[in-house]
Amino acid sequence: MLNQRTALMFIFIVSLLTIIGAFxxxxxxxxxxxxxxMQRWAYYAAIPLSLIIAGIARSNAGIARWGLFLLALIFIANSVFGIYHSGAEWKFWPGPSTCGGALGDGLPTLTNEPVVRCDEAAIRILGLSLAGWNAVICALLAVVALKGASRKV
Structure with a gap:
């Protein structure tokens, strides 16, 4: 059964594994x-937040419920962000002009940093880019958070 603490610990573990996978x-x-x-920010917030709320869940189900709703909102927003990024990679719509690989004012850079374009997938796994997988993982975590919020400790 998916209670609040189980949902929070699931969110903690999956978030931690996802960010480790990104690294x-x-x-x-x-x-x-x-x-x-930028898509990593949701995980950076969710990892400590889910752990802190899990510690509070036994003594205060109300705070745990609101914490799970907050986590659900974070993951819904990040899922939408992942869909946006994935769509830019598939050329469904343009990505932001700030990460298209242009040199900005036309002057060459003096660093050897590689230009990483937001509209090109670095890798696809089972047809999805990492941005696409981020959208799927965040949607799953949002569902878990909402289900956990609807349960008692």
């Missing part, structure tokens, strides 16, 4: 674009 892909040479970095 592993980066270590393997798949450099993240600016949108990829």
């Amino acid at each position: 592993i892909f980066q270590w393997m040479g798949y450099e993240p674009c600016p949108l990829c970095y």
Whole structure:
């Protein structure tokens, strides 16, 4: 049965594994674009938040419920963000002009940093880019948070 604490611990574990996975892909040479970095923010917030709320859940079901609603909103927003990024990679719509790989004012940069475009998928796994998988994972976590919020401790 999915109670509040179980939902919170599931969110903690999946969020932690997801961000570790992102670091592993980066270590393997798949450099993240600016949108990829922004999609990590939800996990950076959810990891400590879910753990703190899980500690409170036994003594205060009301706070746990509101915390789960907050986590659901975070993950819904990040899922939409992942869909936006994935759509830009599939060329369904343009991505932001700030991460298209242009040199800005036309002057060459003096660093050796690679240009990572937001509208090109670095890798696809089972047909989805990492941004697409982010959207799926966040949608799943939002559902878990909402189901957990509807249950008692």
